[in-house]
Amino acid sequence: MVKIYTDKDASLEPIKDKTIAVLGYGSQGHAWALNLRDSGLKVLVGLEREGKSWEQAKKDGFNPMHTEDAVKNADIIIFLLPDMVQRTVYLERVKPHLRSGNDLVFAHGFNIHYRLIEPPKDVDVYMIAPKGPGPIVREYFVKGGGVPALVAVHQNYSGKALEKALAIAKALGATRAGVIETTFKEETETDLFGEQVDLVGGITQLMRSAFQVLVEAGYQPEIAYYETINEMKMIVDLIYEKGFSGMFKAVSDTAKYGGLTAGKYVIDESVKKRMKEVLDRIRSGEFANQWIEEYGKGAPTLVKGVQELENSLEEKVGREVREISLRGKPKS
Numbered sequence: 001m002v003k004i005y006t007d008k009d010a011s012l013e014p015i016k017d018k019t020i021a022v023l024g025y026g027s028q029g030h031a032w033a034l035n036l037r038d039s040g041l042k043v044l045v046g047l048e049r050e051g052k053s054w055e056q057a058k059k060d061g062f063n064p065m066h067t068e069d070a071v072k073n074a075d076i077i078i079f080l081l082p083d084m085v086q087r088t089v090y091l092e093r094v095k096p097h098l099r100s101g102n103d104l105v106f107a108h109g110f111n112i113h114y115r116l117i118e119p120p121k122d123v124d125v126y127m128i129a130p131k132g133p134g135p136i137v138r139e140y141f142v143k144g145g146g147v148p149a150l151v152a153v154h155q156n157y158s159g160k161a162l163e164k165a166l167a168i169a170k171a172l173g174a175t176r177a178g179v180i181e182t183t184f185k186e187e188t189e190t191d192l193f194g195e196q197v198d199l200v201g202g203i204t205q206l207m208r209s210a211f212q213v214l215v216e217a218g219y220q221p222e223i224a225y226y227e228t229i230n231e232m233k234m235i236v237d238l239i240y241e242k243g244f245s246g247m248f249k250a251v252s253d254t255a256k257y258g259g260l261t262a263g264k265y266v267i268d269e270s271v272k273k274r275m276k277e278v279l280d281r282i283r284s285g286e287f288a289n290q291w292i293e294e295y296g297k298g299a300p301t302l303v304k305g306v307q308e309l310e311n312s313l314e315e316k317v318g319r320e321v322r323e324i325s326l327r328g329k330p331k332s
Ligand SMILES: NC(=O)c1ccc[n+]([C@@H]2O[C@H](COP(=O)([O-])OP(=O)(O)OC[C@H]3O[C@@H](n4cnc5c(N)ncnc54)[C@H](O)[C@@H]3O)[C@@H](O)[C@H]2O)c1
Pocket: 024, 025, 026, 027, 028, 029, 047, 048, 053, 079, 080, 081, 082, 083, 085, 107, 108, 129, 130, 131, 132, 133, 134, 135
């Protein structure tokens, strides 16, 4: 059984007198800066320029500063910038000011694993990778809980890198749930795989395809939305809390039988075969190269895909239907 670190296995001691620079104030950045500060740590927010994130950080009571200034004043530097931005910021703003004994910290292993960032030998390099979106990392913390995370050490110059990773995980709230040790390789490859075939790519495509089939067959879009998209949350909440068997216990025998038979027909071995191809492309570095190239061209596929999604019938209908279903959701 894998070792799961919880609050009792972690102490803030190794980082309590350190200054921490959080670079970026987006999805993860705002959650980390706020959680670490609420845990009593000294946090600076470093940003490239004044703008939306800068204003938000100010509203949240930080005194945001330019990246170099945060780096010069920090012992621990946390990269919470988009993965494609981290290399340039590292080379131009972080590396020139790095001091022996600094810590470079990541929330995802992409830049280290694919060697976009190659740190000097005299710094610690480690990761705390939350297994959930940034806003939830903040929400759970505020409510007294925490989102689970993975920790990994790439370089242990001080000999204390794991203790410090666990300390940050504790300050983030992650050890209130559970933290598992991994490697940069395992985190990077599994995280990319999960978000591509399942969490972000797979689920969106599955729900949109099911919605489109019903609408194209003449059913009302609102009914199709309730059925194929809106109810997913309740089903996934049951899986989250009680596993697949718990979810199966909550649905009818008709749904069980139909689900078992049609599910395997739709998501068949050919889907698994393509999932394996996706994993191969991640492991070989082909996906990383493709994404770097796409980003270099201004990310046209990403921009077009998001626009298409935003203008889709399912999003239009969703905006109306969500108002209705959120009205019914109990406030917690
Ligand atoms: N989003 C998540 O929930 C999530 C979950 C786990 C791990 N991660 C990892 O956390 C890291 C941060 O991801 P995120 O989704 O929070 O980032 P994000 O896209 O929300 O980051 C936005 C921040 O980066 C700044 N930024 C954006 N473009 C920039 C540019 N060109 N130059 C300089 N600064 C720029 C913005 O001002 C903002 O402060 C990544 O390594 C990601 O893989 C994210």
